[in-house]
Every structure is written in C-alpha cells, then in structure tokens.
Amino acid sequence: MIFFTMAEHLFRRDYMELLQDKILEEALALKDEMIKNRRHLHEHPELGMDLKQTQAYVAERLKEMGYADVKRVGQAGLTVTVGQGTGKTILLRADMDALPILEDNELPYKSKIDGRMHACGHDMHTTMLLAAAKILKKYEQEIPGVVKLMFQPGEETMEGAKDMVAAGILENPRPDAGVMIHVMPGMPFDPGALTVTGAGPSMASVDWFKITVIGTGGHGSMPYLAVDPIVPMTAIHSGLSAIQSRELPPNAVVAVTVGEISGGVTSNVIPGEMVMGGTIRTYDEKHRQFIKERMTEIVTHIAKAFRCEGTVEFPAGAPFFESSKELSEHIQKVLPAYVGADKALPVFDSDVPAMGSEDFAVISQEIPACVMILAASDARKGQTYGVHHPKLILDEDALPYGAAAYAGVALSWLAANQ
Structure with missing residues (x-):
C-alpha cells in the first residue's frame, strides 16, 4: 500500500509538470472573457464594504463555472474552494473595491459613476482570480489538495481582511499559505511581467x-x-x-x-x-x-x-506585511514555468523601503503569505501614471499572465507540499 501511494504521488507530480504548459495556454484563451469582466467591473465601481453589485456579479460568474458552494463571508466577501478536499490548502486573494476618485479618462469603458474609479487595479485583480477559478475548476480532479479563493471588499479602507478573518475565512479549511497579486503601473517592463516580494517585512x-x-x-x-x-x-x-x-x-x-x-x-x-x-x-x-x-x-x-x-x-x-521566505522562493522557482521565462522577473528588491500598505498583511500575520507584483503598464511607452491617479490606464494584455500565475502557483505549491 505504501509503494502504491508513492507511485501515485510520482504520477501526479509528473502530470502537474505536464500541466505547466497548459495553464498559460488556458489563460490566454480566456483573454476576451477577462476583458469583458474587467470592463464591466471598471464601469461599475463600488466602495469599501458596500459592494452589492460587484459581489453579485462575481458570485454569478463563479456559479456559471460550476461552483455550487459560493459562500458569503462577512459583510461583502465571497469564497469558494476547488480541489480534492484533502491535504494542504492554499488561499488565493483578490480585492474588489474601488476608490472615491473622479476618473479623468475618455475610455469606452470609463466609470459610469461620477466620483468613483477603479484607480488601484482591483478590477484587474478580481478578473484574474475569476479566470484562475475557471482554469482550476477545469482541472479540479488533478489538484493535489484544496485551493481556497478569497474575493475581498474594503482593502482601501483596511476593513475587508479583518472582517473576513473574523467571519471565518481562515477556517474550514484553514489555509496553509496565502498569495495575492497586485498590479503595478509605470514599471519599465512588458505588461504581464511578474515579480514577488522577498523574505521578511515587505510593506508598511x-x-x-x-x-x-x-x-x-x-x-x-x-x-x-x-x-x-x-x-x-x-x-x-x-x-x-x-x-x-x-x-x-x-x-x-x-x-x-x-x-x-x-x-x-x-x-x-x-x-x-x-x-x-x-x-x-x-x-x-x-x-x-x-x-x-x-x-x-x-x-x-x-x-x-x-x-x-x-x-x-x-x-x-x-500591520506590516510579513513575506514568507519559503513561499517566496517557491514562487521565484516556478513562475518561469507558468508565465514564461521572459515574464518572470527577479525578486522585488528596492533601495527605498516600500511604504505602501495592504490589509492582506492581516493574513500574513496568521499564515505564510506572499505578494506577486504584476507589471500592468509600460513606463518606456510613456505610461507613467501610478495607482490612485485619475488618469490611470492599465494594460489588459497583463490579465492572462496574472491569471496563469494565480493558478500555477497554487497547483505547484500544493504538489510540492503534499
């Protein structure tokens, strides 16, 4: 029986390696769907913990994918799980709230609500996690563990993560690790390039x-x-x-x-x-x-x-964000396989401390966690506006790479930690 279990494990590991090439291919095939979802969210921004339309939209998309267990968590959060229901669990998080900013763009999908704008890329984050959910659902029988998806309100107000933790997001099952993505505009990299926070305190x-x-x-x-x-x-x-x-x-x-x-x-x-x-x-x-x-x-x-x-x-x-050494090293190792070597950047390291904050830090104080940073506009092409700016425009070519990173990191971490 022990030999059979080991053989089964080796077969699953080899199969996971074969899936590597499929993940980005699946994500690229979902690009048009992602653009549709992202533009809907961008046109209908909601603030803080009051995300009735956004929550309903995300829940409906998940149900269409075959998720029957869409659960409301706290005031405006959502969660679903995908996988075999046994073994380790990894948490993937996307925030959903916008900012009280009047958009100063003439995009065909600009905000339809004056004084509100997705100026921090949370519409991108939610869209990419939805796409990852669809990919993971397709390969659910091959997932060696459980992936728990966390769609969170109130990141900008620093309320959402605390609210979801209090409502049980870290229970039944309790995640063993957690990962989030944040877009970063104005970087001198191709849209879709990714890096990850290094070990230790990484956000204030x-x-x-x-x-x-x-x-x-x-x-x-x-x-x-x-x-x-x-x-x-x-x-x-x-x-x-x-x-x-x-x-x-x-x-x-x-x-x-x-x-x-x-x-x-x-x-x-x-x-x-x-x-x-x-x-x-x-x-x-x-x-x-x-x-x-x-x-x-x-x-x-x-x-x-x-x-x-x-x-x-x-x-x-x-609190400050504590980035896990082991999880960071794992992500650095596997990103090239899931997004391509040309899109995988060295670990994020800056001479100037990053004073930005993130309420996923609440999660990082409970379980090992990391942040993947996704280049979403190219400063070399004059796209220099940063997050929270009314003229911010993010490049939708980045979406498939974020979705592939979410799914790929989850699958590879579970395979490596069973």
Missing part, C-alpha cells in the same frame, strides 16, 4: 487618523469673540512633522502624511470646527504605537493651549 503598517479641533465659530470681523480652530490646527500640522524629525531615530522607516484638511463654509466666517485626516506608516510596531500616542498628546495639548478641544481617532489600520 498603516493607521488612518482623523483629527478634530472644535472651537467657537463667529463673524470674520470679530475674531476676538470667537475661538478660531484654524490656529491650533495649523500648529498641530507643524507639530506632527516634528515627531519624525525630532522624536524618532534617523533610521526609523516612517511616513506620516496629511491628506485632508477641511472646515469652514465661506471666507468671512470663522468655523466652529476643523478636521484633518491622513495616515501613519511604519515597519516597527513600537514606532507605530509611539506615533499614535504622541499624536494624541500633541493634538490634545495644542488645542487646549488655544482654548479649543482636540481629539484623535484611528478608525482603521493594518
């Missing part, structure tokens, strides 16, 4: 903050009868920059960014309230906590010094 933690300063409004001609919240807010803005320059070591990898200041309705009225919002990003949990504590002290005391009330809220956040 993030905390959103909201600072509110409350004074007493009044007429612009009589400021002495008002308590102007603009004055302490400007002092707070200056004080925040001193945290990094004066209170942290010079080698601290930190970014404190203010992205929003609002208050007032007209020029001759002193407002009663000012609001300032932004993000804190670090690679050190001690620095992360220290900044939040000092921010609270600075806001409270500066506001009080100007006879105002100041408060700070931290409504959402995520």
Whole structure:
C-alpha cells in the first residue's frame, strides 16, 4: 500500500509538470472573457464594504463555472474552494473595491459613476482570480489538495481582511499559505511581467487618523469673540512633522502624511470646527504605537493651549506585511514555468523601503503569505501614471499572465507540499 501511494504521488507530480504548459495556454484563451469582466467591473465601481453589485456579479460568474458552494463571508466577501478536499490548502486573494476618485479618462469603458474609479487595479485583480477559478475548476480532479479563493471588499479602507478573518475565512479549511497579486503601473517592463516580494517585512503598517479641533465659530470681523480652530490646527500640522524629525531615530522607516484638511463654509466666517485626516506608516510596531500616542498628546495639548478641544481617532489600520521566505522562493522557482521565462522577473528588491500598505498583511500575520507584483503598464511607452491617479490606464494584455500565475502557483505549491 505504501509503494502504491508513492507511485501515485510520482504520477501526479509528473502530470502537474505536464500541466505547466497548459495553464498559460488556458489563460490566454480566456483573454476576451477577462476583458469583458474587467470592463464591466471598471464601469461599475463600488466602495469599501458596500459592494452589492460587484459581489453579485462575481458570485454569478463563479456559479456559471460550476461552483455550487459560493459562500458569503462577512459583510461583502465571497469564497469558494476547488480541489480534492484533502491535504494542504492554499488561499488565493483578490480585492474588489474601488476608490472615491473622479476618473479623468475618455475610455469606452470609463466609470459610469461620477466620483468613483477603479484607480488601484482591483478590477484587474478580481478578473484574474475569476479566470484562475475557471482554469482550476477545469482541472479540479488533478489538484493535489484544496485551493481556497478569497474575493475581498474594503482593502482601501483596511476593513475587508479583518472582517473576513473574523467571519471565518481562515477556517474550514484553514489555509496553509496565502498569495495575492497586485498590479503595478509605470514599471519599465512588458505588461504581464511578474515579480514577488522577498523574505521578511515587505510593506508598511498603516493607521488612518482623523483629527478634530472644535472651537467657537463667529463673524470674520470679530475674531476676538470667537475661538478660531484654524490656529491650533495649523500648529498641530507643524507639530506632527516634528515627531519624525525630532522624536524618532534617523533610521526609523516612517511616513506620516496629511491628506485632508477641511472646515469652514465661506471666507468671512470663522468655523466652529476643523478636521484633518491622513495616515501613519511604519515597519516597527513600537514606532507605530509611539506615533499614535504622541499624536494624541500633541493634538490634545495644542488645542487646549488655544482654548479649543482636540481629539484623535484611528478608525482603521493594518500591520506590516510579513513575506514568507519559503513561499517566496517557491514562487521565484516556478513562475518561469507558468508565465514564461521572459515574464518572470527577479525578486522585488528596492533601495527605498516600500511604504505602501495592504490589509492582506492581516493574513500574513496568521499564515505564510506572499505578494506577486504584476507589471500592468509600460513606463518606456510613456505610461507613467501610478495607482490612485485619475488618469490611470492599465494594460489588459497583463490579465492572462496574472491569471496563469494565480493558478500555477497554487497547483505547484500544493504538489510540492503534499
């Protein structure tokens, strides 16, 4: 019996090697379908955790592929599994939410909803995972384990991964590893080229903050009868920059960014309230906590010094992303077989720390995880707009390679880890 099991394993391993050439071929054959799905999602962007149309669209496509177990997870997430139901499990994740950005393009499939845009490529991510789901379903009997697909809301607001974890995405079955793809525009590579994060911390933690300063409004001609919240807010803005320059070591990898200041309705009225919002990003949990504590002290005391009330809220956040050494090395090894040697780039390594954040980091703190990075526009051809820009245009030629990478990495990892 032991000999039979080993022989069966060797046969399956050889068969998986034969599948390598098929995966990209299958993905390329699905390109037109992927473009259709991607453009539908791009035209109908939804925000945060409110993804009713997107969730329904993804669920319907999965059911058409033969997935009978489409399950809602949390507020707006979806999951299905494919494979033999025994052995190891690998998680593949795609995020589905858009951004509150007014698209500044004249594409035939531009956003139909003013003030919303898929400016971070989540429409591409969802489309590629749908295509991978179709490929994996076709070869389900050959999958040596279980592939669990995670369609996630609320990545931009750092709510979605936490919500899906709380709702059980890491249970029944519990994944043994997790992989996501993120598009990267403006890279000097052909669309479809892929790299992977190396071992260790690879993306920063993030905390959103909201600072509110409350004074007493009044007429612009009589400021002495008002308590102007603009004055302490400007002092707070200056004080925040001193945290990094004066209170942290010079080698601290930190970014404190203010992205929003609002208050007032007209020029001759002193407002009663000012609001300032932004993000804190670090690679050190001690620095992360220290900044939040000092921010609270600075806001409270500066506001009080100007006879105002100041408060700070931290409504959402995520830890830094921990990239698995073993999983990264596996992906580096197998990518050429599934997307072609010309599309497989060396491991992602930058002299400048990547301060971008990703709430899949929540998953990376629970199971070994990695991020594959997909070139989706060519800077050599003048396509230089980055993510979160209203003029961003992503190259749909990249779609088949992302789909092949999702499917290929899942199949190869399962085969190598049974």
